[in-house]
Amino acid sequence: MEQLLQQWGIEAIASVGDELTYDPQWHQLMSGTVQPGELVRVRYVGYRQGDKLLYRAKVSPVN
Known part of the structure; x- marks a missing residue:
């Protein structure tokens, strides 16, 4: 699946x-x-194709 995503130019x-x-x-x-710039932890992967956002990464604050 990762190879297919790479062929389409989609990256995590x-x-x-x-x-x-x-x-x-x-x-x-x-x-x-x-606030923007503060540290967060990724909970679910997001995807983009070049500069185009396909799905935002879901994150939570780092305590």
Whole structure:
């Protein structure tokens, strides 16, 4: 499946468990509140095709 996604130019925004800075353009906050630039943890993978967002990564605050 990963090879097929690569052929279509689709890539994951981040992997589950990754900690990164919150960007509301690419991430959907599942609970709590955070400001852009604050640290969040990826709960569900998001996908993009080049600069086009297909599905936001679902994230939650890092406590």
